[in-house]
Amino acid sequence: MKLQSQLNVAFTALLLVILTVTGFVIYSLILGMLINDERAELRQKGELLVQVINEQYGTREGIQSFSSFLKQQDLQLFLYNRNSDQILASTLPERYVEGFQAMNSFSGAPDELMEIGSNKFVTSRILINPPVSGLELILLTPLNDLQAVQQDFFQRLLIVFMIGAAAAVGLSYFLTRKLVTPLSKLKVQLKKIENRKFDELEPIKATxxxxxxxxxxxxxxxxxxxxxxxxxxxxxxxxxxxxxxxxxxxxxxxxxxxxxxxxxxxxxxxxxxxxxxxxxxxxxxxxxxxxxxxxESETYEPEEVQAAELIGQVVDRALPLVNEKGITLNHQVDADSTLFVDQERLLRALLNITFNGIRHANTRVDIMVKGSVITIEDDGPGISDDLLPHIFHRFVKGKNGETGLGLAIARAIVEQSGGRITAGDSVLGGAKFTLSFTI
The missing domain is CATH 1.10.287.130 (Signal transduction histidine kinase, dimerisation/phosphotransfer (DHp) domain)
Structure with missing residues (x-):
């Protein structure tokens, strides 16, 4: 399966899981919220009715007169007397009244659902003053009505989820395609590199x-x-x-x-x-x-080396060639200068550069060490401009060169030591080689 398809499948699966969990949580919570809201609304209506009862129908005869008033309201309620366990008035069919009395439903807690058969009711119970009268107004709402609202809300939510999921999947396809397309183009460029078609490489647009x-x-x-x-x-x-x-x-x-x-x-x-x-x-x-x-980089064995000792070995070994050429070899080294290098290999690199300078020098070669920087320069003809960019390449040599490998070996050793070597013009008029090492 291609990467784009894998990303789309993974994103879609994740989206479905999130939407399913979210839908289940919302579906589970919405009924409780509806019940609480409905109970609060019933209580508000009940308190208004109780206030009317207390103000206008305060006597027992008034209560009986209020029964006819209650039956005219578009509410489902009972007027219940706790003391005598009697229903004084009701707007529900008689079978519900008998059923609730038979099941002793009025003795339950105020926040419990009242049940009769397979029907459940959300209730709100308000005492009528004075409390000693035992009168209680009980308002009811069928749970089926709230469940219908729950189902309707969930259906609408499901439609919203489906539209959102479709938009998210479409956006995912667009973004993954935008992401994968540069990778596909990069794969084509890698194939060109594999076939060594370096001239055919093309840049790709990506971020x-x-x-x-x-x-x-x-x-x-x-x-x-x-x-x-x-x-x-x-x-x-x-x-x-x-x-x-x-x-x-x-x-x-x-x-x-x-x-x-x-x-x-x-x-x-x-x-x-x-x-x-x-x-x-x-x-x-x-x-x-x-x-x-x-x-064989693993054979490289660096150690802390005193620069003065290293340059002393270079001078001692170059002395015969210096005497033969009749030139002066000057050296100046910081007393506390140290290098972390493979001494034998770096000695070979310094000898290659020094011998190269001696062969081309007219009268002098100078070696100077300051900190972790070594410079070797001569007063010879210097390096030609066309040769300078390739001076460290293999078999590249000047007029008096031997094998053309000495400077290539020097560069390899210096770079293996974590250093850098450069070539340029010296103030003496000849060539200048600079070796820089990290401390």
Missing amino acids: GEIKEVGQSVYEMADELQRYVSSQQTFFQNASHELKTPLMTIQGYAEGIRDKVFDEEDQEKGLEMMVTEVNRLKMIINEMILLAKLDS
Whole structure:
């Protein structure tokens, strides 16, 4: 069953339950309310009649004269004498009078219903002054009359409920359709993402949480598209980077096998083959490291590291290359600066960035640590504008680059450390790399 149908069925079922319970409660309460209202109305009428009796028919002869007056009223009542247990006057048929007397109905509580056979009556009993006279006026209304009013009221209420339910179900269908339609459209867009038809994605009109979900889906699609593109670029670049040394090795190997080289060229060829094999080994090792960084995040073991100690290790390991290039490596670190990182991996990232700066620097490389921010900059030619947006991508390298994986590895390590790495221009004239970590 589709979601729209499920929502409509659930809403309709809930509505029916609510209306049924409400109708049952109202039906149960309405009769009691009618009885109370009718009893109060009878009492008002009875008190008026008693007032007339007291004022105009105060004597016994007057009471007898009042009996004929009562029979002329459009009321159902008894004039009852408690002392003698006699009905002095009545507007009801004689069979009711005899029936009530036979069942001793007049001895009941004032708020009780009087019964005769299957008929019930709502009563209101008013004493006539003086109380010692024992005279009591009893007004009655058949319960059937009130039940008829109850049935009529409930029928009208049922009609109102049915009209309201129909309107509510129609509104429910409209709202659920409005709610489900964006989901159906979103499903179509997800199918396009599944088939990698990123160029065919279309925005959907929605509000609330569905709009947020749709936005998340589009952001996921953009990220997936970038990932697919980067993977394609990665494999293209990887095949190119691996193909070049392999072709060199193959060429020298075939030349040596076919003895087309003299002894000196053979030695040169073997040397070149060893160099290219080492280059291949370095590329493959760095590709394996990148794969591990992407897939084995559980091996990352962060700890609190003193920034001064970490930068000291970077300077010590970079010293041979610094001496070879004849440049100056400056470093300045806040004494109390600490980082919560995997020390070995972050050391690898800092070495990659530092070695990259040393290779491109003219005279100096500066490393500075302030708080949780590390900057590494040089006075070399800097990063070209066309290369800057892709500087951290795999196999993207500058003029003096080696494998094109060093900065990609650095970015992966920094991001795995919960940090962020950016590249830009340095005030020294070269490149500047900024590593920011959360404390």
